[in-house]
Amino acid sequence: MAASIRHLRMFLVLGRTNSVTRAAESNHVSQPAVTQAMAKLARDSGHALFQRSPQGLFLTEAGEILHHRADRALRMLDRAMADMDRAIRIQATWQQLVALIAVTETENFTLAARRLGLAQPTVHRSTTMLEDAAGTVFFQRTAHGLIATRAALQLAQAARLALAELEQAESDLAALDGREVGRIVIGALPLSRSGWLPRAILAFRKARPSFPFQVIDGRYDELLLGLRRGEIDMMLGALRLPSPIEDIEQRRLFDDEVVVVARRDHPLIWKADPGIQDLAAYPWVMPRRSTPLRRILDTYFAARAPVDIVETSSVIMMREILRESDHLGGVSRMQAEVESEALSILPVRLPNAMRPIGITTRAGWEPTRTQRDFMDQLCRTAALLS
Numbered sequence: 001m002a003a004s005i006r007h008l009r010m011f012l013v014l015g016r017t018n019s020v021t022r023a024a025e026s027n028h029v030s031q032p033a034v035t036q037a038m039a040k041l042a043r044d045s046g047h048a049l050f051q052r053s054p055q056g057l058f059l060t061e062a063g064e065i066l067h068h069r070a071d072r073a074l075r076m077l078d079r080a081m082a083d084m085d086r087a088i089r090i091q092a093t094w095q096q097l098v099a100l101i102a103v104t105e106t107e108n109f110t111l112a113a114r115r116l117g118l119a120q121p122t123v124h125r126s127t128t129m130l131e132d133a134a135g136t137v138f139f140q141r142t143a144h145g146l147i148a149t150r151a152a153l154q155l156a157q158a159a160r161l162a163l164a165e166l167e168q169a170e171s172d173l174a175a176l177d178g179r180e181v182g183r184i185v186i187g188a189l190p191l192s193r194s195g196w197l198p199r200a201i202l203a204f205r206k207a208r209p210s211f212p213f214q215v216i217d218g219r220y221d222e223l224l225l226g227l228r229r230g231e232i233d234m235m236l237g238a239l240r241l242p243s244p245i246e247d248i249e250q251r252r253l254f255d256d257e258v259v260v261v262a263r264r265d266h267p268l269i270w271k272a273d274p275g276i277q278d279l280a281a282y283p284w285v286m287p288r289r290s291t292p293l294r295r296i297l298d299t300y301f302a303a304r305a306p307v308d309i310v311e312t313s314s315v316i317m318m319r320e321i322l323r324e325s326d327h328l329g330g331v332s333r334m335q336a337e338v339e340s341e342a343l344s345i346l347p348v349r350l351p352n353a354m355r356p357i358g359i360t361t362r363a364g365w366e367p368t369r370t371q372r373d374f375m376d377q378l379c380r381t382a383a384l385l386s
Contacts (some may be wrong), residue, residue: 002094002166003044005077007037008070009089011049014038015067018056041066045173062173069169072366073162080158084151085135092130097159099126100138104148104156157229161362164230171368183212184374187223189237190287190315191256191357194335197236200381204374211370219313220291224248227362233371235360236378238292238332251359253379254386257333258296258353261343263322269344276304279348283308285318285329292355297330300350319343334385357382 006027014023014034024031042049047062059067077097081088102112103123113120131138138152148156167182174181188197193215201213216223216232220240226232228247239250260279268274268282284306287294291313298305310327312318318329323342332355336345359378361367367375 002163003041003070004037005074005092005094006090007041008074010034010037011041012067012071012074014050014057015059015063018058020057047173047176062176065172065176066169069165069172073165073169076158076162076165077155080155081134083136084155085133087135088130088133091133094159094163096126096130097155098163099123100130100152101156101159103127103139103146104152107146107148109146161230168366168368171370175369180208180211180370182368182370183214184371185214185216185231185233187227187232187235188215188217189220189223189235190313191238191332191334192236193217194315194332194338196334196357196378196381196385199384200374200378203381204377208370219288224360227360230362233361233365233367234375237357239356239358239360240292241356247363249361249363249365251361252356253358253382254356255354256357258293258330258350258355259333259336260346260348260350261322261329261331261336261339262327262346263325264342264344266326266328266344266346268328268346272347274346274348276301279328279346280304280306282306283310283325283327285310285312285321285327287311287313287330293330293332296350296353296355299352315339 010023010027010029010033013026014020017023017026020031020034023034027034038049045062045066047066048060049063049066050057051060052058077092078089081092099112099116099118099122102115103109106112106115109124109127110120113123116123127138134151134155136151137149138155139146139148141147171180171182186197197215201215205211216226218226220237223232223235224244227235228245238256239252243250262268268278271278280301284297286297286309288311289295289298310321315331315335318331319339319342321327322329328346329343330350331339333345336343359375
């Protein structure tokens with residue numbers, strides 16, 4: 001669990017004022033309490049956080065790193081707590097906030113307790129104490145279960161991001177000692193898995209052979225939720241224009257073309273210039289309607305859409321259906337080239353078929369040094385593909 005919220009508040013004041021006295025007064029505790037809290041923070045972080053001088057206590061390099069991350073984390077919490085009773089800023093603990101996150105996500109105390117490996121009364125007590133300190137209602141009971149209020153959802157989201165920020169601090173501090181802590185979690189949309197991301201990971205691991213990666217496949221909306229919650233560091237693949245929500249940032253790295261593919265001996269392979277009537281006469285495998293690729297295909301077929309369509313977001317599923325039938329499919333040129341042993345690209349030019357490909361992150365997200373280095377590698381790899 002992250003360092004005590006109260007200890008972090010003392011640490012922030014001490015780092016700004018260089019005075020134990022002021023830190024104690026600001027947090028309504030004794031000076032020995034501040035000293036003990038700072039000693040525990042130093043032990044837990046594995047670094048000296050302050051250096052003493054005649055003018056007071058000043059942050060070390062490690063202290064500056066933790067101070068910056070802790071300040072970002074607590075600002076997130078304080079913005080969510082702005083309309084709540086002030087007591088919650090003093091009394092809230094990470095254990096209570098983690099319980100709140102679990103209950104808002106599961107909408108059930110028993111399921112939340114099971115997820116956390118705790119007794120149900122413990123989770124209920126934690127959220128109740130947090131609710132009392134906030135002076136507001138966090139959950140409403142209905143015939144269908146618990147419904148989290150807006151205040152609960154905002155605080156749970158802030159707590160998720162604050163905890164992610166402190167995990168970033170742990171990684172930053174480890175880098176000072178030449179150690180690597182943590183992992184890079186990537187939300188991979190279909191195109192990124194076909195060459196770009198695998199090449200970038202392999203190139204990165206030549207310099208850092210043991211650094212762990214977690215690659216999560218999924219639909220755009222699922223990965224976006226994980227990104228916004230702080231569970232995913234970055235999302236790779238086709239960008240959405242315009243941006244679907246304000247709290248993300250999109251960085252275009254290259255463009256990729258949508259092409260029509262079929263099995264290598266498909267009847268249309270021998271046709272010099274297949275038109276919309278030729279294409280619409282065959283069954284199709286297409287991605288879901290919410291995707292940019294599907295919108296390009298639907299625009300092309302606006303006048304005469306195929307009547308026989310299989311929808312899937314799986315390139316493997318599409319490939320297998322196309323290999324065993326006369327179905328046609330629409331994929332990115334990069335993906336088609338990876339599947340060239342099984343599939344051929346038809347000589348069809350789709351209108352407005354270029355899609356921007358890149359990296360999506362949370363707005364205001366500050367990567368660790370390792371994450372920043374990997375993003376640089378993604379850019380270098382993308383430059384070779386464009």
